[in-house]
Every structure is written in C-alpha cells, then in structure tokens.
Amino acid sequence: MSKxxxxxxxxxxxxxNDLILKGxxxxxSAVKGCMVIKPHGxxxxxxxxxxxxxxxxxxxxxxxxxxxxxxxxxxxxxAAHVEGFAKECAVVTHxxxxxxxxxxxxIVDPDAKLEEELIVRPTSETIIWNTYKDWIKSYRDxxxxxxxxxxxxxxxxxxxxxxxxxxxxxxxxxxxHASRAEAxxxxxxxxxxxxxxxxxxxxxxxxxxxxxxxxxxxxxEDTYCIEALMQDGKALQAGTSHFLGQNFAKAFDVKFQxxxxxxxxxxxxxxxxxxxLVGALVMAHSxxxxxxxxxxxxxxxxxxxxxxxxxxxxxxxxxxxxxDLVATLKKQGVRVxxxxxxxxxxxxxxxxxxxKGVPVxxxxxxxxxxxxxxxxxxRDTKEKASRSLDGLAGxxxxxxxxxxxxxxxxxxxxxxxxxxxxxxxxxxxxxLDEKAGFISAHWDGTPETEEKIKELTKATIxxxxxxxxxxxxxxxxxxxxxxxxxxxxxxx
Amino acid sequence: MSKxxxxxxxxxxxxxNDLILKGxxxxxSAVKGCMVIKPHGxxxxxxxxxxxxxxxxxxxxxxxxxxxxxxxxxxxxxAAHVEGFAKECAVVTHxxxxxxxxxxxxIVDPDAKLEEELIVRPTSETIIWNTYKDWIKSYRDxxxxxxxxxxxxxxxxxxxxxxxxxxxxxxxxxxxHASRAEAxxxxxxxxxxxxxxxxxxxxxxxxxxxxxxxxxxxxxEDTYCIEALMQDGKALQAGTSHFLGQNFAKAFDVKFQxxxxxxxxxxxxxxxxxxxLVGALVMAHSxxxxxxxxxxxxxxxxxxxxxxxxxxxxxxxxxxxxxDLVATLKKQGVRVxxxxxxxxxxxxxxxxxxxKGVPVxxxxxxxxxxxxxxxxxxRDTKEKASRSLDGLAGxxxxxxxxxxxxxxxxxxxxxxxxxxxxxxxxxxxxxLDEKAGFISAHWDGTPETEEKIKELTKATIxxxxxxxxxxxxxxxxxxxxxxxxxxxxxxx
Numbered sequence: 001m002s003k004x005x006x007x008x009x010x011x012x013x014x015x016x017n018d019l020i021l022k023g024x025x026x027x028x029s030a031v032k033g034c035m036v037i038k039p040h041g042x043x044x045x046x047x048x049x050x051x052x053x054x055x056x057x058x059x060x061x062x063x064x065x066x067x068x069x070x071x072x073x074x075x076x077x078x079a080a081h082v083e084g085f086a087k088e089c090a091v092v093t094h095x096x097x098x099x100x101x102x103x104x105x106x107i108v109d110p111d112a113k114l115e116e117e118l119i120v121r122p123t124s125e126t127i128i129w130n131t132y133k134d135w136i137k138s139y140r141d142x143x144x145x146x147x148x149x150x151x152x153x154x155x156x157x158x159x160x161x162x163x164x165x166x167x168x169x170x171x172x173x174x175x176x177h178a179s180r181a182e183a184x185x186x187x188x189x190x191x192x193x194x195x196x197x198x199x200x201x202x203x204x205x206x207x208x209x210x211x212x213x214x215x216x217x218x219x220x221e222d223t224y225c226i227e228a229l230m231q232d233g234k235a236l237q238a239g240t241s242h243f244l245g246q247n248f249a250k251a252f253d254v255k256f257q258x259x260x261x262x263x264x265x266x267x268x269x270x271x272x273x274x275x276x277l278v279g280a281l282v283m284a285h286s287x288x289x290x291x292x293x294x295x296x297x298x299x300x301x302x303x304x305x306x307x308x309x310x311x312x313x314x315x316x317x318x319x320x321x322x323x324d325l326v327a328t329l330k331k332q333g334v335r336v337x338x339x340x341x342x343x344x345x346x347x348x349x350x351x352x353x354x355x356k357g358v359p360v361x362x363x364x365x366x367x368x369x370x371x372x373x374x375x376x377x378x379r380d381t382k383e384k385a386s387r388s389l390d391g392l393a394g395x396x397x398x399x400x401x402x403x404x405x406x407x408x409x410x411x412x413x414x415x416x417x418x419x420x421x422x423x424x425x426x427x428x429x430x431x432l433d434e435k436a437g438f439i440s441a442h443w444d445g446t447p448e449t450e451e452k453i454k455e456l457t458k459a460t461i462x463x464x465x466x467x468x469x470x471x472x473x474x475x476x477x478x479x480x481x482x483x484x485x486x487x488x489x490x491x492x
Numbered sequence: 493m494s495k496x497x498x499x500x501x502x503x504x505x506x507x508x509n510d511l512i513l514k515g516x517x518x519x520x521s522a523v524k525g526c527m528v529i530k531p532h533g534x535x536x537x538x539x540x541x542x543x544x545x546x547x548x549x550x551x552x553x554x555x556x557x558x559x560x561x562x563x564x565x566x567x568x569x570x571a572a573h574v575e576g577f578a579k580e581c582a583v584v585t586h587x588x589x590x591x592x593x594x595x596x597x598x599i600v601d602p603d604a605k606l607e608e609e610l611i612v613r614p615t616s617e618t619i620i621w622n623t624y625k626d627w628i629k630s631y632r633d634x635x636x637x638x639x640x641x642x643x644x645x646x647x648x649x650x651x652x653x654x655x656x657x658x659x660x661x662x663x664x665x666x667x668x669h670a671s672r673a674e675a676x677x678x679x680x681x682x683x684x685x686x687x688x689x690x691x692x693x694x695x696x697x698x699x700x701x702x703x704x705x706x707x708x709x710x711x712x713e714d715t716y717c718i719e720a721l722m723q724d725g726k727a728l729q730a731g732t733s734h735f736l737g738q739n740f741a742k743a744f745d746v747k748f749q750x751x752x753x754x755x756x757x758x759x760x761x762x763x764x765x766x767x768x769l770v771g772a773l774v775m776a777h778s779x780x781x782x783x784x785x786x787x788x789x790x791x792x793x794x795x796x797x798x799x800x801x802x803x804x805x806x807x808x809x810x811x812x813x814x815x816d817l818v819a820t821l822k823k824q825g826v827r828v829x830x831x832x833x834x835x836x837x838x839x840x841x842x843x844x845x846x847x848k849g850v851p852v853x854x855x856x857x858x859x860x861x862x863x864x865x866x867x868x869x870x871r872d873t874k875e876k877a878s879r880s881l882d883g884l885a886g887x888x889x890x891x892x893x894x895x896x897x898x899x900x901x902x903x904x905x906x907x908x909x910x911x912x913x914x915x916x917x918x919x920x921x922x923x924l925d926e927k928a929g930f931i932s933a934h935w936d937g938t939p940e941t942e943e944k945i946k947e948l949t950k951a952t953i954x955x956x957x958x959x960x961x962x963x964x965x966x967x968x969x970x971x972x973x974x975x976x977x978x979x980x981x982x983x984x
Contacts, residue, residue: 062531068659089588091587091588096578096583098579105564105568
C-alpha cells in the first residue's frame with residue numbers, strides 16, 4: 001500500500017493538513033476560513049467536551065447560554081478589549097434579503113438596515129457582564145460561576161484547520177467574585193483543571209505559566225496559560241485563564257453590596273479552551289501513518305478485524321468470539337467495533353484503522369483461533385503480539401491504560417529533550433533554527449526587548465512558568481539584569 | 493407568602509412569561525429577540541439534548557459541525573427554500589470595526605466590506621448539501637446519517653421566550669439516501685424518535701401527522717410533525733421531520749453512482765427540534781405555583797429540606813440521615829440535593845423548590861425523625877404524606893416513576909377532553925372561541941379554503957394525522973366533499 005500522507009520529515013505542515021483531511025477529522029468549507037468538522041473529528045471534540053464539562057461541574061460551575069450577537073457599542077466599553085477584538089469581527093448590518101428586481105438572485109434589502117450593527121461574538125465578556133449587571137446585587141449572589149459552550153468568530157486572515165479558524169467551537173467560563181483574592185484563586189483553579197485534563201486525557205504534558213503583558217488577553221490584568229510542545233518543536237497555547245480584575249465590572253457598572261453594606265465593583269475571571277485542542281492532540285502524538293489518539297479520548301478504542309477462511313464453521317466461530325468480546329468490552333465501558341465488512345480486505349482495514357488512530361486492533365485469524373490465540377496490535381508503539389483468548393478483555397483494558405501512560409511519557413520525554421537552557425544570543429538563535437523546542441533564557445522584563453526578540457527570531461515568550469525559580473542573570477538580547485528565566489519558543 | 497406569579501386564569505400569556513423569568517429559566521438580553529438561557533433552563537435543555545443525542549446515535553446517526561455562515565448565493569439555489577427563509581436572515585456584510593476618527597467609539601470599517609455577503613444560518617440544508625457534493629460519489633457512501641447541534645438565527649418580529657426567539661439552539665439532522673423509499677422511511681423513523689422522546693421523557697402526548705402543502709418546510713416534498721396541546725388549548729408544533737425529495741441534491745448537483753453504474757440524484761431528509769421544547773414543557777405541565785417538570789428531565793429530582801431544632805444532637809442526626817439518603821439516591825442515579833442553607837427558612841425553601849419544579853421534596857423534621865418518619869411531598873399532585881425512613885430511597889424512586897407516568901396520563905386526559913369532533917362552521921367557530929383545543933373536522937383539501945379558515949378564525953390545520961381514518965364528509969367551510977378529517981387549532 002502506498003503512503004497516503006506526506007511524511008513529517010518531508011513537510012510537517014503538509015503532513016498535518018493531509019492527516020486532518022484524509023483521516024476524516026475536518027474538511028474545508030465554502031466559507032473562507034471556516035471548516036466542517038467531520039464525524040470523526042466531532043466525536044473527538046465530544047469526548048473532550050464531556051470530560052471538561054464534568055470537571056467544570058465538579059468544581060461548582062453551571063452552564064448557561066448567552067446571545068451570539070453583541071451590540072456594537074458594547075465593544076467600546078472596555079478600552080483594551082475593543083483594541084484587541086474590533087479588528088477581527090464579523091458585522092451584521094442587515095436583517096433581510098429580497099429578490100433582486102433585476103433578476104440576479106437575492107440581494108440585501110437596503111430597507112432592512114439595523115439601527116445599531118451587531119457583532120458576531122469573538123468572545124462574550126461584554127454581553128455577559130452586561131447581563132451580570134442585572135444578576136448581581138449582593139454578596140449573596142457571589143460567586144457566580146458560569147460556563148458557556150458556544151461557537152465564536154474571529155476574522156482571521158491566515159487560517160489552519162483546527163488551529164486557527166474563523167469560526168471555532170469553545171467553552172468560555174465567566175465568573176464573578178467578591179474579592180481579588182478569590183478571583184485569582186479561581187483563575188488558578190481553572191488553569192489547573194485545563195492542565196490536568198491535558199495531561200490525564202490528552203496525554204499532553206503542559207507548562208503552566210503566566211503571559212507577559214504583551215501577550216495578555218485584551219482586558220485582563222493577568223493571563224495564565226498552558227503551553228504544549230508539538231513534534232516539530234513549536235509551542236502551542238492550549239488554554240488560557242484570565243484574571244480580569246474589575247475591568248469589566250467597571251465597564252458595565254456591576255457593583256455588589258457586601259455584608260457591611262459597602263458597595264464595590266465585582267472581580268472577574270474568564271477562561272477558555274477550544275477545538276484548537278483537537279489540532280494540538282494530532283500534532284503532539286500522530287505519526288506518518290496516521291493519528292495516534294490517547295485511549296481516553298479516542299472515538300473508537302478497540303477494533304476487531306476478522307480474517308475468515310472459506311470454512312463457514314470457522315467463520316461462525318470467529319463471529320461468536322468477536323460477539324462475546326464486543327459484549328464483554330462494552331460492558332466495561334470500552335468503545336469497540338467488530339468490522340466484519342466483506343467489501344474490504346483485512347490489509348485495507350489495518351491501514352484504515354491505523355490512519356484513524358484506533359489504539360488497539362485485535363485480529364481474529366482462522367488459524368490463530370484454532371490455537372486459542374489472537375493477534376493484538378497497539379497503535380502507539382506498533383507492537384504486535386499473540387495473546388491467549390483467555391482473559392483477553394482484561395488484557396486489552398490493561399493495554400489501553402498502558403498506551404495512555406506511554407503516550408504521556410513519550411511526550412514528556414520529547415519535551416524534556418527539547419527544552420534548552422540557553423545563555424547567549426548566538427546560542428539562542430542557533431537553537432531556534434537548528435533544534436527548535438522550548439528555550440529557557442533570561443529576559444530583561446521589558447516589552448521592548450520582548451518585541452525586538454520576536455522581530456529578530458519570530459520567537460515569543462510563551463510564559464513565565466508558575467513557581468519559577470528565581471535566579472539572577474543577564475538578558476540574552478540586551479545583557480540587562482534579569483531575575484528569572486522565561487520560556488521562549490516559536491509558536492502556532 | 494404572596495403569589496409571585498400571575499395565575500393562568502388571569503392571563504395565561506403573562507403567567508408563562510412570569511414563570512420563565514422568575515423561575516430562572518431565561519432572561520431577556522440586550523439584543524432584540526435574543527434571550528439568555530439561565531443555568532436552570534440550560535440544565536433542562538442539556539437533559540433533553542443528552543437523551544435525544546442518545547436516540548440519534550442508537551439509530552445510526554453521527555454528529556458533525558458545519559459553518560455558521562452561508563454564502564448569500566447558496567440561498568437562491570433552491571427556489572422554495574429562499575422564499576421561505578430569505579425574509580428573516582441576519583446578514584454579515586463587513587469583517588472589521590475601526591475607531592471612529594470623529595471620536596464616537598467604533599464604527600464599521602467601510603474598507604472591510606465582504607465581496608459576497610454571508611447569511612447567519614437560519615437552517616443548514618444549503619451549506620450541508622454543498623458539502624455533501626464532495627462526500628457522496630457512490631452508493632457505498634450512502635446512507636449518510638448526520639446530525640448537528642447548533643445555534644440558528646431567524647429574524648423574528650414578534651418573539652417569545654423559548655417559543656420564538658431570533659437565535660435559538662437546536663439540532664438538525666441531514667441525511668442522504670439512495671432511494672425515495674429509504675428517505676421516506678428515515679423521515680418517519682425520526683418523527684417517531686421525536687414522538688417517543690416527547691411522550692416518554694417530556695410526559696407530553698403528541699399527535700403524529702403530516703403538514704398540508706401550505707405549512708410545509710420551504711424546500712420539502714413532505715413535512716411530518718408532532719403536535720402537542722398546551723393548557724390554554726392552543727397547539728404547539730414540537731418537532732418536524734422533512735422528506736426533501738431530490739430538491740437539494742438537484743440544487744447542489746449531488747449525484748451518486750449505483751451498483752449498476754447508473755447515476756441519479758440523492759434523496760434527502762432533514763429533521764429538527766429546538767429549545768422551543770423547553771417552552772412546550774413549561775406550558776404543558778406547570779401550574780400557578782411554578783414549574784412541574786417530569787422527573788426524567790428535571791435538573792433536580794429530589795430536594796431534602798431539614799427543619800432543625802435547637803438541639804445540636806438532633807441537628808447532627810438529621811444531617812446524618814440526609815447524608816445517607818443523598819448517597820443512596822445518587823448511587824441509583826437520582827439527581828438530589830440536601831439544602832441545609834441556614835440563611836433561608838424552610839417555608840421559603842418549600843416555595844422556591846415548588847417554583848423551580850423539583851418533583852419530590854423530603855422534609856426532615858426534628859419531631860418526625862424521632863418517630864422514624866419523614867414528610868414526602870410530590871410536586872405534581874401536591875400530596876404530602878408521612879413515610880418511614882426504612883426503604884425511603886426505594887420509595888422515592890418509585891414515586892419519581894409514578895410522577896412521570898401520572899404527568900403523562902394527566903396531559904393525555906387533557907388532550908382527550910379538549911379534542912373536539914366538529915361538523916358545522918358555527919360549532920367550529922364557537923368551539924375555537926369557547927373551548928379551544930384540537931378540532932377534528934372535514935376540509936375540502938384546497939389551500940384556498942385552508943387560507944380562508946385561517947383568515948376568519950386564526951385556526952390552522954396542525955396536521956393530517958398519520959393512519960388517519962378515511963371517512964367521507966363535507967368541508968366545514970365550503971361544504972365541498974372531503975375524504976378525511978384533519979386537525980385544526982390555534983397555535984403557538
């Protein structure tokens with residue numbers, strides 16, 4: 001069988017696009033910058049969503065839903081926010097089409113112009129805080145812990161399937177608190193929810209950190225983030241959690257009365273992850289033959305492929321064994337499928353399930369069965385082994401667990417091997433070009449230097465890691481004094 | 493405690509609005525016609541969504557996600573479709589805002605005008621069939637059974653919380669088939685999925701039927717529907733399933749090759765239910781004291797309210813009993829809460845949980861406990877009774893089942909009592925005005941008569957019931973011959 005994907009070594013970027021398209025996660029659409037998420041990709045997102053949702057609820061959050069549209073005037077209420085988002089908005093100006101009197105299909109009806117234009121939400125702080133104004137009067141209404149699953153639109157000029165699309169799906173948490181300390185605690189708690197989800201479910205080690213002022217969310221006092229390393233040595237921001245201070249409360253005049261009858265502005269956080277995580281998952285783990293999905297998120301965890309002989313009795317025996325195995329595994333919560341489609345050959349199926357990233361494949365061969373054996377292949381290491389039919393379901397479940405932790409360990413080792421401690425500018429530039437990865441280096445703490453480094457190398461400060469060791473040093477670019485190393489990388 | 497709701501008898505419409513707002517299901521938003529779905533309302537929708545999604549997957553459907561935006565030109569490709577939807581579209585014409593050079597906040601950047609305007613999807617047939625063109629080549633690609641959970645926008649002039657809003661949440665199934673018969677079978681299958689969901693989960697009896705040509709979905713050959721009766725005697729369309737024939741396949745040139753190498757256009761269905769179901773649920777069952785939710789959908793099924801004495805030992809005993817009960821019920825999948833908030837009195841809590849529609853309330857009173865007793869109140873009948881603590885969890889679960897079926901029986905009886913068989917025009921008009929409800933009457937089968945009846949009475953033909961008995965008669969308006977009765981009502 002000929003290779004259907006460009007290899008990573010040939011062209012990493014093309015490999016990624018090939019894989020997303022041919023592996024059936026997504027497709028381009030007729031609308032520039034927007035993608036169609038295909039069933040295989042959506043199933044992955046659903047698994048992510050369900051687990052994240054469980055963790056949000058476990059930490060006391062409730063879901064709600066706010067309008068898709070934001071009145072234009074709301075965008076100007078928080079000064080930094082409008083600067084950050086106004087440049088990339090889809091604007092609704094009319095509410096009706098009509099038949100073209102000249103016969104050219106339908107045209108926008110000029111009589112149906114909106115008095116005030118509506119923005120398709122790029123994020124919902126403004127419409128939500130305008131609502132919170134009515135919901136929050138007293139300390140008894142706090143904390144208000146709300147999350148929303150929604151689509152958002154940011155008009156991107158250069159898009160990339162899952163990683164950067166004009167429309168994307170995400171969740172956005174928006175919480176309101178009575179004190180600065182409580183809001184910061186929430187910001188950090190949700191960062192940890194994201195980090196543990198990434199590590200435990202996506203098998204993706206992440207660095208927890210804080211963004212520099214340059215990279216902060218528009219309207220935040222502090223942006224916390226998790227940063228992951230992709231196989232090509234580029235970093236990817238996988239989630240952010242913002243401490244918004246009282247900025248939005250002031251912009252929308254949201255005050256509360258405390259126990260002593262004092263009035264103060266409410267403290268806010270917001271936090272989000274998106275379908276971008278699907279792109280991160282693919283880039284972090286997959287290989288030249290297809291996806292490698294961690295079992296906890298794989299839409300299909302186990303596939304059983306029969307190799308029939310011409311003997312009908314053997315065929316019936318294989319079908320029986322498969323039926324029992326499927327039932328046993330399903331009962332234990334395993335997502336399993338018996339693919340007995342006669343229209344495709346076993347070899348084709350092997351390649352197909354490898355491409356699709358199914359963690360475990362079990363082959364039921366006519367001869368093996370006679371010896372009470374099956375072949376079990378794992379997707380991550382590509383190891384194949386004969387196993388006894390006795391206790392097979394238990395073995396498979398153990399193997400799924402092992403794959404999950406092996407994938408994490410492998411990604412962790414990759415990150416360790418590709419995190420470089422650098423002290424000179426020459427080494428910095430050379431490492432970026434030759435090895436890529438994370439670079440831990442000193443920086444003088446000024447936005448100007450950060451900007452200059454970005455201009456010169458395209459590397460940005462991904463974050464200042466949490467609990468960062470304090471260590472005196474000299475900025476790699478300016479030589480000015482620095483009190484800690486920060487994490488640089490080129491990034492998606 | 494004073495009544496916080498307008499009663500149904502005073503003003504049914506106001507009662508509904510009061511209840512939705514004060515019961516915390518939704519709130520008006522700053523965007524005309526769009527609502528905020530509050531946590532209590534969203535939890536209800538989530539429960540509906542999860543069960544519907546389970547049923548869709550069980551019948552072989554997969555979820556996917558298509559773009560929010562539809563190029564304007566797509567709307568004109570199916571003639572009937574554009575007539576039905578072009579009048580109520582939100583139109584995106586620009587993709588950027590900029591600072592007003594005159595200092596008036598932000599304005600739409602005239603330089604950022606789109607070449608082709610984008611419509612915010614009112615429904616997704618066009619963008620989806622444009623995509624299916626690439627996905628379907630051969631009979632092997634069929635059937636294609638896809639569902640999407642999404643938000644849609646229809647520019648409504650007169651809106652109503654949940655029942656008719658500019659933006660709403662829904663699911664839309666879009667399937668493709670190799671034959672007319674198979675597509676019709678799918679259309680009917682999905683109608684039955686909706687009907688059984690409504691009856692088994694919403695405790696809402698529905699009439700399964702087919703719409704007349706006048707009331708068909710724009711672009712369908714046949715629209716199947718489920719119709720429910722509200723407490724004020726008005727009908728509500730709760731879900732529709734459309735047989736689209738080859739209309740969209742022709743509009744988007746989607747053909748497939750069959751086993752004999754012939755090419756033909758693909759056959760289509762689409763089907764949807766929306767957050768409107770939340771409105772239906774409220775209108776069908778609730779009373780002047782608040783919501784009455786069927787246990788299978790109620791966000792909270794059981795609430796336990798303590799009535800403490802001053803004795804700390806008694807308090808500890810109550811807390812222990814409550815803790816055990818919560819644990820036992822949760823283990824059996826019951827959504828239960830122990831409300832031991834000291835800041836509100838028990839009487840306030842009783843009214844609150846009545847308003848919120850919690851099916852079962854258990855009161856743990858200091859004196860009752862001494863006698864091994866608790867008070868159990870059910871929301872639907874308002875009956876209260878003493879029960880032994882022994883076996884209480886089991887009794888509560890039985891009661892939840894009983895409430896579910898009692899609610900259905902009550903709604904069914906209401907519908908039976910309010911379905912009238914009418915043979916003369918005078919009776920028809922009188923019944924509509926005095927009794928409302930469904931009216932089963934003869935109609936001559938012409939769109940003109942249907943239109944005339946609507947003009948004169950505001951009643952529409954809700955549907956021609958499936959398996960409708962054939963019975964010769966005379967049209968109530970024209971006296972012309974009719975071969976079957978159809979179902980009329982005034983409707984939401």
